Amino acid sequence: MQSRRWFGGAGFSFADDPVTETLSQAIRGTGEELDREPDTGVLFGSLRGSVVGLRYYTGVVNKGEMVSLVRQPQNPYDRNAVMVANVYGSQVGHIKRELAVLLANIMDNNLARVEGVVPFGVTNQFTMSVVLSFWGREENRDAVVRQITSRSFKLQSGPTGTHTHTHTLTQLKNAFDNLFENLMDDKIGEREAVEAVCTPLLPHQKQALSWMCACENNAALPHFWEVKGELFYNTLTHSSVRERPRRVRGGILADDMGLGKTLTTIALILSNFHHGKPLSSAWISECPVSELCLYMSLKNPEGKCVCSDISGACSSLTNVDSALSLSLSLALSRSGKSGDGDQAEVSVAPAGHSPFSPVEAASSQSTDDPAARATLIICPLSVLSNWLDQLDQHVRADVKLNVYLYYGSERNRDTHFLSSQHMVLTTYNVLSADYSGSASPLHTVRWLRVVLDEGHIIRNPNTQQSKAVLKLNTQRRWILTGTPIQNNLRDLWMLVAFLRLKPFDVREWWNRVIQRPVTQGDKTGLQNLQALVKCVTLRRTKTSRVCGRPLVSLPERSVRIEEVELTQKEREEYELARTEGRTTISRYVAEGTVLRNYADVLAILVRLRQFCCHPGLLGKTTTHTGVVAVTPAELRERLIMKLRLVLGTGSDEECAVCLDSVRLPVITHCAHVYCRPCIAEVIRSEQEQARCPLCRGQIKASELVEFPLEEEEEEESNLLENWRSSSKVEALMSSLLRLRSEDDSIRSLVVSQFTRFLTILEIPLREEGFKFVRLDGTMSQKRRAQVIQEFQSDAPGSPLIMLLSLKAGGVGINLSAASRVFLMDPAWNPAAEDQCVDRCHRLGQKRDVVITKFIVKGSVEENMVKIQRQKQDLVEKAFGTKNPSERKTSRVDEIRALMEL
DNA sequence: ACCGCCGGGTGCC
DNA sequence: ACCGCCGGGTGCC
Structure with missing residues (x-):
């Protein structure tokens, strides 16, 4: 199973490799200052210092022990104080005064992270050596070196640790992917449930x-701990503690x-x-x-x-x-x-x-509260x-x-x-x-x-x-x-x-x-x-x-792709939009501003994808993309409109702060979308300096634009009156009709990322007399439960079809009554599709599951699928190791490939 | 004797 | 701390 988060798994991730997570993450990756605790960085070098005040520490310090350095600006004796702490954060000693001045400077200005390793352990009662290594971003190297040399310390270059064998990125990726696999230990036994559990366990x-x-x-003892004499020794940090570490x-x-x-x-x-x-x-x-x-x-x-x-x-x-x-x-x-129950007899487990x-x-764990x-x-x-x-x-x-x-x-x-x-x-x-x-x-x-x-x-x-x-x-x-x-x-x-x-x-x-x-x-x-x-x-x-x-036997599951041909008229409309979009995007490509204008790019792509489904998806807000906005205010307004369009279709956006689907969406003036609470927290903590996590533009609480979650609705009658089908609608309907004539007990999930498409599909379904229910993200919890129950019920007259928005309800929903899945539009994130299919292909499924993916021939949909496939072959893009500029390039390349530029 | 030298007291930051 | 530093005691050799 995959668990990646995507920038709108439903629509807006440009990538589908396990590396470049989402567009938002990729962009975020270009500004590393966003990481409050940067966990990567280069080693500038190291120097030997001394730790004093050891006499106040009752513990032991081992050879090679890792220690951490803690700034103590409130220390009454020296505002530059730097405490040396053991693995649990207890004070071991302090960095000697002259060196502390230097460290305080570097640490307070965030020029580098400083880490300590004790090279010999404790050699006397009062002081000991410590090797300090400095890690940070390349652009801070000079400043750090300057600080150090100007205070007549000498930075030793190069890594201090021993070189270990390194993996190639491919090996690493494979190993990492398998981290959670095969974790079943054959040695574990079985245990019966107590009789209070009335369901027999498998x-x-x-x-x-x-x-x-x-x-x-x-x-x-937990892993990595050993008994060493009176003490407990951690084999990774080389520290010893007196108290038994708890598992x-x-x-x-x-x-x-x-x-x-x-x-x-x-x-x-x-x-x-x-x-x-x-x-x-x-x-x-x-x-x-x-x-x-x-x-x-x-x-x-x-x-x-x-x-x-x-x-x-x-x-x-x-x-x-x-x-x-x-x-x-x-x-x-x-x-x-x-x-x-406290006095109850121990029983039952055979x-x-x-x-x-x-x-x-x-009971051997004595500190528990009984x-x-x-x-x-x-x-x-x-x-x-x-x-x-x-x-x-x-x-x-x-x-x-x-x-x-x-x-x-x-x-x-x-x-x-x-x-x-x-x-x-x-x-x-x-x-x-x-x-x-x-x-x-x-x-x-x-x-x-x-x-x-x-x-x-x-x-x-x-x-x-x-x-x-x-x-x-x-x-x-x-x-x-x-x-x-x-x-x-x-x-x-x-x-x-x-x-x-x-x-x-x-x-x-x-x-x-x-x-x-x-x-x-x-x-x-x-x-x-x-x-x-x-x-x-x-x-x-x-x-x-x-x-x-x-472990469990599940019925087969098969996927087939059904290619959909557009009609003459649809093709003309599509090509018009495509040409327009290409013009705009190629201009951004030429200017190198694709990512800066990504709201625009997204809107163009989503528009094309909507064309592939049904022209009624486009909504009335969309007019033209070719006109160049004159003032910055107009430009912003336009971007905001486009994001409204994108969100309004029911597509799922990801908030770059919490990495979850946006809730209570707000749009910044730089046209990025976040959950209101998430971005409010950023603004609160960064105050005047608050910047957009995605583009680093200035943001202010007063400039956040609310996004109205629901607006449409009235136009369903409009759709009905001016009803017009589409090739994809026809493709679905003919499949459903054939299925019903062959076996009217088979239930189907009809899945789209566009909730409005689901609305459109209701019309022909009604016309053909299908009984259906609908489940989408806008429904209350209560209503969802009702709908699921209705769909799962085998009572006569219960619905054969469920219209399902791709990410509705999250995981865990059981739709095992369905054995056919129609994926109306390709998702950027195959994991989202898999999860959706898993809702019926799960325990309790009695039939083989058949999945049909509709793909419009000669369209952006085909390109999406192509890119996904290519990416699956590019194993060498291991996680997190790609540098940001490469990521950006490949992202732009993808957009170009999508638009055939 | 407004110095040097000796030796005891003392000690993280 | 088998150090350095401080400050009091001391004072030709």
Whole structure:
């Protein structure tokens, strides 16, 4: 599976290689000052200095130990003070005064990052040597050298570390791509779920459960640590600590979607439910089912529906059927009964299957708060209802489990109440909203376990969500993701930080020990990374095999491309637009301003792609592209209009700050689109100097232009009255009609990136009497759940067709009722297409899945496909190593290839 | 004796 | 610190 983020995976990435991530990232890559913590850079050289004040340090310093240098501008004795800290940040000593002046200067002016390695360890009680190396951007080299020599220090050139074998970029890329593959250790056993789980686990789920329990209870030393005498020694940083380093209690469950991560996690929570004690039969309540699970189960102690206002969960829960069968006492009470389980007998897990004893192992971790018992599940809103459904489905009806949905304005913020639950479910948004306020309840509770569902959501450490997640207080930590990060090493850090994989949860150690070595092709760096990932991750794909047998058997899936010929009239219109676009773009190419005018370029490309689908997609705003704007204000206005056009089609844009789909989009005066909260944060933190993350143009809060999300609608009648078909519409309709005549039980997904195209398609579908539903990004959570349920239902008269916008709803939606997929327009990002297809090609699919891609012959669509193919062959473009100017060139080349210039 | 020299006290920043 | 530095004690050899 791929997990890259694209600049509008639905439409606007010009690249499709694992290297150049997105257009926005590529452009961002040209201005490295954007990286607040640049993790790359060149080595300027190193010099020997001395560390004083060692007498105040009680620890040991080893030969070769890595230390970090911390500026202390507030130091009362010297405002230039530079502290030397060990791997955990504890003070080892200080840089001697004269040298500190120099370092302070370099560090405060951001001329270089300074790293320390202790060459001999401690030789006496008072001082020791340290080798300082200076890393930074090439253009700062002179300034750094000048600083150093002017203070009569001497910079030794060249790398100080030993040379290790380096990989070629291809080897590196392959190794990195495989980071998350084959992580299944055959040695892990199987573990049965406790009886409270009423769904029998599949073998691979039992393995996952066994592995997860082992991860939570294993008291062995974490990787890279060894016992050395009285101390614990880290083999990577060469540091020793007195206190036993704790193993991560948790990990990353990165199974492909559809393999049952939710079920396995539920089984984990119930099995090893508290303090190492599984949920036993004592937990199966004496309360009659009827008392537990009627409507009241949806209410909080004040008697209000806990999920009344927005929740998509509500749609499934307020449904009487599911409420009746819901066996969970959601937020029932805070009365003492809930404590019973603490005294419950250890039971259920069949002896012999599990290689460890949960109780003993867990209790050996002495610093845990024994009172912690609640598991906090954080997920995107779109899958909240899935958790509730799954609990409903998989937990035995007579088990009394306190599950609280922490969502909505009426949510109960009482921390004692929350702590007393068995499970609390919430969303990333609620978490970060709480976090930004004062005294966040979720951050006050001492959790037993925190589970991040769709954990790749927090791959960017700069977002509020990520910061909020890192601050949670919990003993055990899990990340569930079906799309582990593949292409960007930096994304991995966030996962490592959440898991508190010491010392890599601190950026500097991650950068020095893992990220920089790996990106520079260092073999040991890569080995270390592989080991690191391997010891915390379990990943199986749909094609994984256990003992030669497939994990799960899925029906076949085949793709066929159907070429569409334009009619004479369509061809003429298309060619006109194409010629116009070429003129404009070739001018930009000649001027070398393609990237500066990219809003314009995007608009031209999207227009051509719309022509390929249906002329009705173009909207009325588009007039001409050839006219040269006179004033800068006019130019800006025009660019803004174009972006409105682009966004208005329903295409998905990526915010360059959070790397997610834009929410609450705003447009800067330089015509770049961001989430309002994201860009507001940039402006707040950079104040007057705030610059556009994409083009480095000045930005001001007052100049942000709102983007109106919905405007159209009225024109559906307009479309109907002046109805005109298109070649692509006809191609689809004839396929659908043929299919219906052959087998009217087959259901289809009709997928487009352009929501308006979906609207257009409704007309002929209605005309031909097809029953269909529609799912797109503008729909409320509640409505989505309804639509999915309707489509999945096998009741007579349920819809045969679902109109689906490419990225609607994100991952995790189950559309297994469909076995045909029609991809109406090519996406820049094949991963987005794959994900879309995966919604029906998943567990539960009974038929072979046939995917049809419509491509207009002799059009930009063909070129898109061609470029994608070419890129897949260009393996040597390994991640992150390409320099920005090369990237820019290839980007421009792609645009030229698309326009045949 | 407004110096040099000796030796004890002292010590990160 | 088996140093350097400071400041008090001391004073031909």
